[in-house]
Amino acid sequence: MENPILLTPEFADYELLDSGRFEKLERFANIVTVRPEPQALWEKSLPESEWLERADAVFRRTNRPEGGTQVKGRRGREEYRPTVADERGGWELKTGTAPQWNIHYSYKGMSMTMRLGFTAFKHVGIFPEQAENWNFIYNAIRNMPPEAEKPSVLNLFAYTGGATLAAAAAGASVTHVDSVKQVVGWARENAASSNIGGIRWIVDDALKFAAREIRRGNRYNGIILDPPAYGRGPDGEKWVLEENITELLGYCAGLLHSENSFFVINLYSMGLSSLLARSTVDDIFRRRCGYDPAGQSGELYFTDCGGRSLPLGVYYRFTR
Secondary structure, three states: OOOOEEEOOOOOOEEEEEEEOOEEEEEEOOEEEEEEOOOOOOOOOOOHHHHHHHOOEEEEEOOOOOOOEEEEOOOOOEEEEOOOOOOOEEEEEOOOOOOEEEEEEEEOOEEEEEEEEOOOOOOOOOOHHHHHHHHHHHHHHHOOOOOOOOOEEEEEOOOOOHHHHHHHHOOOEEEEEEOOHHHHHHHHHHHHHOOOOOEEEEEOOHHHHHHHHHHHOOOEOEEEEOOOOEEEOOOOOEEEHHHHHHHHHHHHHHHEOOOOOEEEEEEOOOOOOHHHHHHHHHHHHHHHHOOOOOOEEEEEEEEOOOOOEEEEEEEEEEEO
């Protein structure tokens, strides 16, 4: 088994300016934000005054959910350490800061424009580290034999559609599934802004949709998973990553074509490693499909001005 591979994308419209004390200072196009980041364990490189001077928007938590923990600070004081689940709050905007703006990303023949905005859960509409997976998806589809049928791709927990746009730009027919109607609408806006079509939009629970696709006998040339640590479906279905991921992976193994296909999973949950993702996927595909995927695993990251590499997700992906 190869060692985990660390990947960071080239993304002109995004920059991790600094990080530390469980926060990160980021530039999205021409907007600079301050957001919580539970994995930024170190001290900030830049002074706090410079963070506040440069920031156009700062996310403030409205409360302290049970997921947070109390830790000793530098001077022995009790300080609050956020968890990945500790995301609800609001934004303080500098006067004149637009509530919505666009960000652009290009790679080979792929060009996408995505709308960003300030949400109540610290997110702005894009996970820029995923650009490495977008590139992989684009290449996997473009490298399929030209005589093969038009590739079909299933994107579960598809959010605002970065991976969907990458697959569609490469020439695939994409089924985009997310449980939040407003988020699917957001993704459709991004597709329209990017002049990318060939996408079927589905508002549904990922687990239920995958189970129905198995019963229908459908198959896909590509499957993309970027599941949250926890969430709710449109009818209140409960999703807990550690409890539900093996069932969903079993469905994915049954939905993926045995050749001319690819699979991508990304995880962002404290305590989960790329080795764990790889071992889990490999075990399920071996038992369900009779082969070892032998894919690539590792971490996605960006480096800040202090030279610290901030891990932002673990991935496992393979092609057949």
